[in-house]
Amino acid sequence: MGNVPNTNQSHHAPGMDALAHTAVLALGSNLGESETTLEQAAADLVHLSGGAVRLVGASGLYVTEPVGGPADQPDYINAILEVRTSLDPYALLVLCQQVEAHHHRVRLVRWGPRTLDIDVITYDDLVSDDPVLTLPHPRAHERAFVLVPWEQANPQAQLMVRTASGWANRAVAELAREVSAADSHANVNAVKLLRPMNFMPEEA
Numbered sequence: 001m002g003n004v005p006n007t008n009q010s011h012h013a014p015g016m017d018a019l020a021h022t023a024v025l026a027l028g029s030n031l032g033e034s035e036t037t038l039e040q041a042a043a044d045l046v047h048l049s050g051g052a053v054r055l056v057g058a059s060g061l062y063v064t065e066p067v068g069g070p071a072d073q074p075d076y077i078n079a080i081l082e083v084r085t086s087l088d089p090y091a092l093l094v095l096c097q098q099v100e101a102h103h104h105r106v107r108l109v110r111w112g113p114r115t116l117d118i119d120v121i122t123y124d125d126l127v128s129d130d131p132v133l134t135l136p137h138p139r140a141h142e143r144a145f146v147l148v149p150w151e152q153a154n155p156q157a158q159l160m161v162r163t164a165s166g167w168a169n170r171a172v173a174e175l176a177r178e179v180s181a182a183d184s185h186a187n188v189n190a191v192k193l194l195r196p197m198n199f200m201p202e203e204a
């Protein structure tokens with residue numbers, strides 16, 4: 001799964017059993033040194049959590065055309081991380097916001113350029129309409145810059161999507177194909193694999 005060193009086996013990872021929850025995080029940046037920012041953010045999530053977050057999967061770094069926001073903003077670098085965590089969903093969101101702050105996130109307009117954005121895409125199978133933490137992320141299913149890297153990180157990934165009659169569990173791979181057919185801005189052609197993420201040895 002992804003490019004993270006295979007250290008998520010229990011004999012390499014004391015305490016892994018306590019990391020009972022799985023979450024998917026989407027990272028994006030289009031200001032500053034975006035590639036290193038995303039790699040550093042992955043390390044920060046692990047280190048700032050004090051052992052409460054472990055990386056278990058990662059996509060490569062993707063170059064993606066901006067969706068929404070000002071027309072003239074630079075392309076983004078996007079990536080997906082799959083983590084195991086003992087944090088509850090709100091504590092995980094706070095951690096993501098701390099890592100954003102650590103990278104001096106600046107954002108002046110909605111969907112405008114930013115040094116680092118970390119969205120919680122899913123947390124176990126939790127569904128919530130809370131505006132502070134909406135799960136799954138309400139726009140994930142329509143964003144090629146989330147779906148395409150996520151499929152690479154985990155080809156078997158599933159996402160709960162709201163339908164007219166309730167919720168449906170959909171394959172991320174299938175959703176990625178659908179958005180590419182439906183919307184030129186979300187077209188998978190506008191989402192290009194740049195390279196694998198580099199991880200520091202102590203990080204995984």
Ligand SMILES: Nc1ncnc2c1ncn2[C@@H]1O[C@H](COP(=O)(O)OP(=O)(O)OP(=O)(O)O)[C@@H](O)[C@H]1O
Nearest residue numbers: 110111117118119120121131132133134135137139
């Ligand atoms: N699943 C989620 N992940 C991250 N933030 C969320 C989520 N659900 C709700 N929020 C809330 O959204 C607020 C605004 O988030 P943010 O500024 O990152 O939005 P954005 O990245 O500009 O746009 P988008 O939400 O479309 O990605 C945050 O304060 C946070 O409380």
Ligand SMILES: Nc1nc2c(c(=O)[nH]1)N=C(CO)CN2
Nearest residue numbers: 028064065066067076111145
């Ligand atoms: N390509 C791309 N476009 C975006 C992104 C992003 O991460 N990548 N994030 C947004 C708000 O979260 C709005 N638009």
